Structures are given as structure tokens and as C-alpha cells.
Amino acid sequence: MVQYVSPPLDLSFAALSDATRRGIIDQLGRGDASITSLADKFQMTLTGMKKHVQVLERAGLVVTQKVGRVRTCKLGKRGLKAEAEWIEAHRKLFEARFEALDEIISEMKQEGSDESAS
């Protein structure tokens, strides 16, 4: 029984910040896959794909197992619970802010000043 220390959100959000890696998760949702099949699907070298998979593994989002010469990748049981919780909690924060302020009016008013330098 392997006990994973819940990897920090740093690692999982960083893993999710790449479209290829989100695609890999998508793909693994349709079925387990070898490094080679993923590399084919995403038009990338084996070595490049292996690196992506390692990033996902480090984040705990994917687990892999090598049988014979094939390393099979599948979604990790850890899932996206911690990430969903952070997002949901802070979504509420965003919404609470907008209820507190009269956003639309302040938005319409602000045309006069700087907006955003640089």
C-alpha cells in the first residue's frame, strides 16, 4: 500500500497548465495508454512524452506501471479533489467580492484614468 503525501497544488496546477498534459488526461479518461501510443497521438517524441507523463505522475494525477517493455499510464486515484476544492472555495470569494461592490458602475466610471500602463 503506497501512501502518497497529497502533492501540493503547485505541482498539479503546473501540470494542468500545459494543453498537451490536459489532453493526456483527457485521453486517459478514454482508456489507459502506453507512452508510445500517447507520443503518436500527440505527435511528439517518446522522450518528450515521457517527460509530460512524469510531470503528471509527480503531481499524482497519473500513475504508470511497466509490464514487459510497455509502460502503461492511467489516471491516478487521487483525482482532482484538492484542486476542485481550492477552485470552488475561491470562486465563491470572487462572487462575494462582486456582490459587495457595485462592479458595473465602477467599471463604467473608470474609463477616465490610466487603465493599464505598460
Place this chain on the structure above:
Amino acid sequence: MVQYVSPPLDLSFAALSDATRRGIIDQLGRGDASITSLADKFQMTLTGMKKHVQVLERAGLVVTQKVGRVRTCKLGKRGLKAEAEWIEAHRKLFEARFEALDEIISEMKQEGSDESAS
């Protein structure tokens, strides 16, 4: 070949992959803040804080407005909707995979009556 392109999620997940930036969002949930006050709170140079805020701005998570010499930062009205949707959709994917595993197991149990053995 599968080509996944969604730059907004790239930017926002990357923005969220840093604990300081998640902290800034947390802080802005409690009230708008200047660059200086954020730099103080997170024990960082002004320049360093400005960079973090720019990352959050590029991702659309924060908006800023300069009035006089003070740049005020607040949560962007775009919120975390797209991120929440991606996470939730894929959380279901993770769960579906594990249910699918159960299905495969039960299919294997009744395999004797079905099709040709391979």
C-alpha cells in the same frame, strides 16, 4: 493526431501554480489592495510583486487600475468559471474510469458465454 489548444486555461492554471499568487487571490478576496500593500504582506520587493500581479492579470484573474500613483488590484470578473468547469468535467472522467474498471471486471466474469475468446 490530437491538438488541444486553450491558451486561457494555460495562463490561469500556470498563474495558480504559484503559492504566492494563490495567496494574492486569497488576499484580494478580502479586499482590493495596492501593489505596495501586497508586497509588504508577502515580504517581497515591489518589482517582484508587480510581476506576480501581471501574471494574474494576463490570466484575467485580477484587474488593476492606476489612480494617482497607486495601482489598485482586485479580482477580475471573469472568475474561475472555466477552470472550475474543466476540473469538474475531468473529475467525472477520473471517476468514470474507475467505474469502467468495475464494469470490465464484471464483463470478464460473464465472458464465457460471449463472442470468441482471443
Place this chain on the structure above:
DNA sequence: TACATACTGAACCATATAGTTCAGTATGTA
């Protein structure tokens, strides 16, 4: 006017990322 405050931009540094190629090793198959 003089001075402090708040930010801005350029430049630098160390490390990480996303990818590659090339040279292996290990495994399966004819």
C-alpha cells in the same frame, strides 16, 4: 520647492520547462 511615496523598466541571475537528438538497455518475436 523639496522630499517622500508608489510604481515602472531594464538588466541580471538561477532554475525550470518543453522540446529535441542520440545512444543506449530490456523485452518480445520470427
Place this chain on the structure above:
DNA sequence: TACATACTGAACTATATGGTTCAGTATGTA
């Protein structure tokens, strides 16, 4: 045995990140 397949690791490239310092500019205040 010979050959193909599947991965692995090192090394290299280019760019991004997270931080700094230093030298400004713009703005508010006494």
C-alpha cells in the same frame, strides 16, 4: 540468433519563471 519494439537517460537548445537590484518617472505633501 537476429531483429524490431518500447522505453530510458544524458546532453543540448531555447525560452519562461521567480526573484533580485538599481535607476528612473510620476504623484502627493509640507
